[in-house]
Amino acid sequence: MSINKQQDFGTPASAATQLVTLEIDGFKVTAPVGTSIMRAAASIGIDIPKLCATDSIEPFGSCRLCVVQIEGGRGMPASCTTPVAEGLKVVTQNKSLADVRRGVMELYISDHPLDCLTCSANGDCELQDMAGAVGLREVRYNPIETHLDAVKDESNPYFSFDPSKCIVCSRCVRACEETQGTFALTIDGRGFDSKVSPSQNEAFMDSECVSCGACVQACPTATLMEKSVIDHGQPEHAIITTCAYCGVGCSFRAEMKGEQVIRMVPNKDGQANHGHSCVKGRFAFGYATHKDRMTKPMIRASIKDAWQEVSWEVAINHAASELKRIQAKYGKDAIGGITSSRCTNEEVYIMQKLIRAGFGNNNVDTCARVCHSPTGYGLKQTFGESSGTQDFDSVMKADVIMVIGANPTDGHPVFGSQMKKRLRQGAKLIVIDPREIDLVRNSPHVQANHHLKLRPGTNVALINAIGHVIITEKLMDEAFVKERCDIASFAKWETFIAQEHNSPEATESVTGVPATELRAAARLYATGNNGAIYYGLGVTEHSQGSTMVIGIANIAMATGNLGRDGVGVNPLRGQNNVQGSCDMGSFPHEFPGYRHVSDPATHKLFEAAWQAELSDEPGLRIPNMFDAAMDKNFMGLYCEGEDIAQSDPDIQHVHAALRSMECVIVQDIFLNETAKFAHVFLPGSSFLEKSGTFTNAERRISPVRKVMTPLAGYQDWEVTQLLSNAMGYPMNYSHPSEIMDEIASLTPTFAGVSYDKIDELGSIQWPCYDEDSVGTPIMHEDSFMRDNGKGLFMLTEYVPTIERSSRKFPLLLTTGRILSQYNVGAQTRRTENNAWHAEDRLEIHPHDAEDRGVKMDDWVGIKSRAGETVLRATITERVQPGVVYTTFHFPESGANVITTDNSDWATNCPEYKVTAVQISKVNQPSEWQEKYRAFSETQLDLLEQGTSNS
Amino acid sequence: MKIETLVKMANDIGNFFNAESNKDIAAEGVSKHILRSWHPKMRREIIAYCKEDGSALSELARTAINKLDQA
Structure with a gap:
C-alpha cells in the first residue's frame, strides 16, 4: 500500500465533445475544446510547474509559474488559462521559461519561512515541489519587510491557519466560492498587504466558514493544515471508503499511518461528491476511537443490575438462549429485530435473513420507518420503484429547482453545494418550507424566486393547489402523459385536482400561502424547462406523508419532468444507507428488492435459497412492536445500530415498551440510550472497522472498506452471523462480498452487482440487471417500473392532521x-x-x-x-x-x-x-x-x- | 394491541382511499392495504372488533374490514 496521491491536472475537465489536436513538447495530444494547455499536457504526463492552479477550481493565472511558449504567439501565456486549439505547437521547457519560473519562485521563497524539515507539509508541499522542479538554488533578495511574523489562527478545532506560510495564490478563496459556495474567504488588502481573510479579518470560527475543508484541500502549502497532520505527521497509505454520515454518501480516502486515521480526504474520483466534503465527513471521525467506545460484550439479567463483561461466546449463547426461551414461552412472533440505515447493505441483508429464516417471522423493521418509509410507498405506487429517479449530477441540468421540506445546505451539505453552484449559474429556485432555510436568502448569490412559507401539516393542500394550477391553466405535458402514463388514472386525477376546493384561492386559508405566489411558483415549475424536485423529511414525516409523496409524483408526471437529465423526483435521504437498508428487505412486508412477502414466486425463491420455511404474512412495524410489548406479546428485540430510545416519537411510550421486554439485545459502538434498557450488549464496529457497501440517495452502491482492526474483534456482519448460528440457523459467509453475491443472485435489480465491478467502476447505481450493465443513473427513461410500464396518478385528498393548534397548545x-x-x-x-x-x-x-x-x-x-x-x-x-x-x-x-x-x-x-x-x-x-x-x-x-x- | 390504535390506523387508511368516488374500489383499496401491511394478529383483532361493535370505524373502513374477513 502507498499514499498513491491523486493526479492534479491543474484545471477542471472540459465537458465539450468536440476534440482538437495540438503538439506539446513535440508530442501530439488530443483534447476536448475548452481544455487548458496545462491539463492537456498533464494528460500525456507533462507536468507544467504550477502553484495557483488545481483541477478542482477554475484557473486564475496569477502565479506565472505555468507559463509556456506557443509557436507564432507572443510572450509567455499562462498554460492554466490558455485553452487548447487545433494545430498549436506548445513548448513547456526552455531556458527563457526556466529563468522566469526560477525568478517567480525566488520571489515567493524570499517571503516564506525556510523551515521545511520541521514543517507539517514536509513531503506534501507544492511550494517545496516547485522549488525543486524549477531548480531554485539561491534567494538573492533580502527583504526589509516580510509576513514571517504573521500570527496563526488556531480557532478552528480541525485545522490551523498559518498566514506566515501563505503565498496568496487564492486557491482557498476560490475553493470556498466555487466548490463550497460559502464565500467566507477573501483576499484583503492590495500588493504587499494582500492576505487571506476569513470574513472581515475575523478568526475562522467567528467567520461564515462552515469548515467543509475545501480550503485546506486546495492549499498548496502548510498555511491551511489539518491539526491531525500537524500532530502525527504525513499519512503513509490511503484506502478508498464511503462516509458514514448523510445520504449523499461521499467517497473518501482514509489516509492512514498504520491503523491510525490521520485524515479523511474527499476522493476526487468520488462520483457522488467529486472531491468535496462537509465538516462531518471530512473531520468528525474521531468518535471511532473515542473513550466511550464499547469493546467488550456484556450481559445482565435486569436493567437494574450491573453489567457483566463476558466473552463473545457467552454473550452470543446467552442472547440466543434468551430469544429461544422467549419464543418457547410467548410464541414464535414474540421476538424480532430492528436494523439501521447506519448498517451496511450486507449487515442489513443478513439481519433480515436471520429474522425471517432464523426467528421464523417477519418482525424486522428499520429506522427508515421513521424517515422515508412514505417515499418507499409513494414512489412504488406511482412510478413502480421505491427510489429517487436521478443521480446528483442531474441537478446541473435543472432549470427550476423545487426544494420541499428539506434543508440541503445543512442536511446534505455536499449536494447542497452542488445545488448552489447550479443556482449561481442561473437556475430558478422554489422553496416550500415553514421555515426560512439558508437557500431562501442566506446563501451568497442565491435567492429563492418563491418561498412558499406554508403552515406545518398542510403540504398536501399545497401540492394539490400546484396540481390545480397545472391542470386548469393547461400547463401539463400532454404528450408525456399520453405516452408514458396510465390514462385512466390521469383522467380521474385531472377531474379531482381541477375541483375548486384544490385551487390556490381555496387552499390559501389552510396553507397560509398567498394564492398569487403559489400560482406563480406552479407556473414556473411547469413551464421553466427542466423542473427538478428535491425533498426531505418535511414531506414524509406527516400524517399524510405518503399522500404528499404521491402528490409530488403526480405533478412531476403531469409536467413531464421525469425520465431525463435535469428533472425528476429526488428524496434526500437522511442517513448514509437509508436507500440501501430499504433495498435489502428490512421492512416487515418486503423481501429484498421491495417484493412482497406474500408474492408466491418470490416466497418460493427465498425459501429455496435460504433452506427455511418462511412466513408469507407481514411482520410487526416498529410502533407495532412497542404496542405489542406493552401487551406482553413482544418480549425480545435484537437492535443493531439504531437508537430507538432517543430517535422515536412519544419516547416515554418507547421507554415503557423497552422496560416491559424480557430481552433487549443492542449491538452498537456506544452504550446508547437504547442500551440503557438492554440485557445483552454486543459491541459493534464503526465504518472504519468493516467492509461492505452503502447505497446513497441516488441509488449508488459504494464501497465501505476496513481500514483498521475492529476494536471489539468482530465486524458487525460477523456478530449477526454468530448469533444466527447460535440460534440454530447456519450462516457461513467468510467475506461480505459473498453476501453481496447472494443478494445479486436473488434480487433482479442487483443481479449485475459484485464487489469486483464496484472496485472497477468505483460505484454502481442500481438497477443493474446483468453482468454487462454499469448501472442506471436516471430511472424511467423509456417506461416506468410498474407492471404495465405506465406511471400511475393517484388521488390525494387533503386530510388535516388531528395534531392541530388549540387554546391549550397554540x-x-x-x-x-x-x-x-x-x-x-x-x-x-x-x-x-x-x-x-x-x-x-x-x-x-x-x-x-x-x-x-x-x-x-x-x-x-x-x-x-x-x-x-x-x-x-x-x-x-x-x-x-x-x-x-x-x-x-x-x-x-x-x-x-x-x-x-x-x-x-x-x-x-x-x-x-x-x-x-x-x-x-x-x-x-x-x-x-x-x-x-x-x-x-x-x-x-x-x-x-x-x-x-x- | 389497543383497539383504539387499530381503529385509528384503519380510519386513517380509509381517509386516503375515500377520495375515490367508487366506494367498492375504495373499500378494496383499504382492504388490500391492511392485508399487505398489517401483522395477521392485528387483522384478527380489527376484524373481531368490527364484528362485535365497529362503531368507531368509519363507514369505508368498516366495509373494507368486512371484505377482509370474507377474503
Missing part, C-alpha cells in the same frame, strides 16, 4: 437538523463538532416570544399532549409566527418527549413535523429531564460497576 413545533450534528448525535457529539452546536435550542418568532415574555437565551418549557421538556430559546424571524422549531441531537433535550404517536396513514412514519405545543418561560428542567438524568446516571454507574475490574 403553537406548532416542527423539527430539523443542523450542519455540524448528525441525527441523534451519538457520533458527532463525541467530536469537536460540539464547538458549533453544543445544545438543541428552540427557535421562536419575536412576536410569540414577546407574548410570553421570553427573551433570547431564556429557558423555556415546551409542553405538548405527549409530554414536556425544557430548552433555551433563540428568537428569530426564520420561523413564522405560530411556529417553533428545534433540532434533536442531544438526548437530554427530549425533543421526542413532546412528539406524539400520530403517524402516516400508509406506513406509520411518525408525524415529527407537526406537534401542537405551548411555550412558557421556566427556570428549571422538566420532570422528564430530571428523571432522565437520574436514570442515565444510574445506568452509567451500572456500567462502571461491571467494567471497573477489566
Whole structure:
C-alpha cells in the first residue's frame, strides 16, 4: 500500500465533445475544446510547474509559474488559462521559461519561512515541489519587510491557519466560492498587504466558514493544515471508503499511518461528491476511537443490575438462549429485530435473513420507518420503484429547482453545494418550507424566486393547489402523459385536482400561502424547462406523508419532468444507507428488492435459497412492536445500530415498551440510550472497522472498506452471523462480498452487482440487471417500473392532521437538523463538532416570544399532549409566527418527549413535523429531564460497576 | 394491541382511499392495504372488533374490514 496521491491536472475537465489536436513538447495530444494547455499536457504526463492552479477550481493565472511558449504567439501565456486549439505547437521547457519560473519562485521563497524539515507539509508541499522542479538554488533578495511574523489562527478545532506560510495564490478563496459556495474567504488588502481573510479579518470560527475543508484541500502549502497532520505527521497509505454520515454518501480516502486515521480526504474520483466534503465527513471521525467506545460484550439479567463483561461466546449463547426461551414461552412472533440505515447493505441483508429464516417471522423493521418509509410507498405506487429517479449530477441540468421540506445546505451539505453552484449559474429556485432555510436568502448569490412559507401539516393542500394550477391553466405535458402514463388514472386525477376546493384561492386559508405566489411558483415549475424536485423529511414525516409523496409524483408526471437529465423526483435521504437498508428487505412486508412477502414466486425463491420455511404474512412495524410489548406479546428485540430510545416519537411510550421486554439485545459502538434498557450488549464496529457497501440517495452502491482492526474483534456482519448460528440457523459467509453475491443472485435489480465491478467502476447505481450493465443513473427513461410500464396518478385528498393548534397548545413545533450534528448525535457529539452546536435550542418568532415574555437565551418549557421538556430559546424571524422549531441531537433535550404517536396513514412514519405545543418561560428542567438524568446516571454507574475490574 | 390504535390506523387508511368516488374500489383499496401491511394478529383483532361493535370505524373502513374477513 502507498499514499498513491491523486493526479492534479491543474484545471477542471472540459465537458465539450468536440476534440482538437495540438503538439506539446513535440508530442501530439488530443483534447476536448475548452481544455487548458496545462491539463492537456498533464494528460500525456507533462507536468507544467504550477502553484495557483488545481483541477478542482477554475484557473486564475496569477502565479506565472505555468507559463509556456506557443509557436507564432507572443510572450509567455499562462498554460492554466490558455485553452487548447487545433494545430498549436506548445513548448513547456526552455531556458527563457526556466529563468522566469526560477525568478517567480525566488520571489515567493524570499517571503516564506525556510523551515521545511520541521514543517507539517514536509513531503506534501507544492511550494517545496516547485522549488525543486524549477531548480531554485539561491534567494538573492533580502527583504526589509516580510509576513514571517504573521500570527496563526488556531480557532478552528480541525485545522490551523498559518498566514506566515501563505503565498496568496487564492486557491482557498476560490475553493470556498466555487466548490463550497460559502464565500467566507477573501483576499484583503492590495500588493504587499494582500492576505487571506476569513470574513472581515475575523478568526475562522467567528467567520461564515462552515469548515467543509475545501480550503485546506486546495492549499498548496502548510498555511491551511489539518491539526491531525500537524500532530502525527504525513499519512503513509490511503484506502478508498464511503462516509458514514448523510445520504449523499461521499467517497473518501482514509489516509492512514498504520491503523491510525490521520485524515479523511474527499476522493476526487468520488462520483457522488467529486472531491468535496462537509465538516462531518471530512473531520468528525474521531468518535471511532473515542473513550466511550464499547469493546467488550456484556450481559445482565435486569436493567437494574450491573453489567457483566463476558466473552463473545457467552454473550452470543446467552442472547440466543434468551430469544429461544422467549419464543418457547410467548410464541414464535414474540421476538424480532430492528436494523439501521447506519448498517451496511450486507449487515442489513443478513439481519433480515436471520429474522425471517432464523426467528421464523417477519418482525424486522428499520429506522427508515421513521424517515422515508412514505417515499418507499409513494414512489412504488406511482412510478413502480421505491427510489429517487436521478443521480446528483442531474441537478446541473435543472432549470427550476423545487426544494420541499428539506434543508440541503445543512442536511446534505455536499449536494447542497452542488445545488448552489447550479443556482449561481442561473437556475430558478422554489422553496416550500415553514421555515426560512439558508437557500431562501442566506446563501451568497442565491435567492429563492418563491418561498412558499406554508403552515406545518398542510403540504398536501399545497401540492394539490400546484396540481390545480397545472391542470386548469393547461400547463401539463400532454404528450408525456399520453405516452408514458396510465390514462385512466390521469383522467380521474385531472377531474379531482381541477375541483375548486384544490385551487390556490381555496387552499390559501389552510396553507397560509398567498394564492398569487403559489400560482406563480406552479407556473414556473411547469413551464421553466427542466423542473427538478428535491425533498426531505418535511414531506414524509406527516400524517399524510405518503399522500404528499404521491402528490409530488403526480405533478412531476403531469409536467413531464421525469425520465431525463435535469428533472425528476429526488428524496434526500437522511442517513448514509437509508436507500440501501430499504433495498435489502428490512421492512416487515418486503423481501429484498421491495417484493412482497406474500408474492408466491418470490416466497418460493427465498425459501429455496435460504433452506427455511418462511412466513408469507407481514411482520410487526416498529410502533407495532412497542404496542405489542406493552401487551406482553413482544418480549425480545435484537437492535443493531439504531437508537430507538432517543430517535422515536412519544419516547416515554418507547421507554415503557423497552422496560416491559424480557430481552433487549443492542449491538452498537456506544452504550446508547437504547442500551440503557438492554440485557445483552454486543459491541459493534464503526465504518472504519468493516467492509461492505452503502447505497446513497441516488441509488449508488459504494464501497465501505476496513481500514483498521475492529476494536471489539468482530465486524458487525460477523456478530449477526454468530448469533444466527447460535440460534440454530447456519450462516457461513467468510467475506461480505459473498453476501453481496447472494443478494445479486436473488434480487433482479442487483443481479449485475459484485464487489469486483464496484472496485472497477468505483460505484454502481442500481438497477443493474446483468453482468454487462454499469448501472442506471436516471430511472424511467423509456417506461416506468410498474407492471404495465405506465406511471400511475393517484388521488390525494387533503386530510388535516388531528395534531392541530388549540387554546391549550397554540403553537406548532416542527423539527430539523443542523450542519455540524448528525441525527441523534451519538457520533458527532463525541467530536469537536460540539464547538458549533453544543445544545438543541428552540427557535421562536419575536412576536410569540414577546407574548410570553421570553427573551433570547431564556429557558423555556415546551409542553405538548405527549409530554414536556425544557430548552433555551433563540428568537428569530426564520420561523413564522405560530411556529417553533428545534433540532434533536442531544438526548437530554427530549425533543421526542413532546412528539406524539400520530403517524402516516400508509406506513406509520411518525408525524415529527407537526406537534401542537405551548411555550412558557421556566427556570428549571422538566420532570422528564430530571428523571432522565437520574436514570442515565444510574445506568452509567451500572456500567462502571461491571467494567471497573477489566 | 389497543383497539383504539387499530381503529385509528384503519380510519386513517380509509381517509386516503375515500377520495375515490367508487366506494367498492375504495373499500378494496383499504382492504388490500391492511392485508399487505398489517401483522395477521392485528387483522384478527380489527376484524373481531368490527364484528362485535365497529362503531368507531368509519363507514369505508368498516366495509373494507368486512371484505377482509370474507377474503
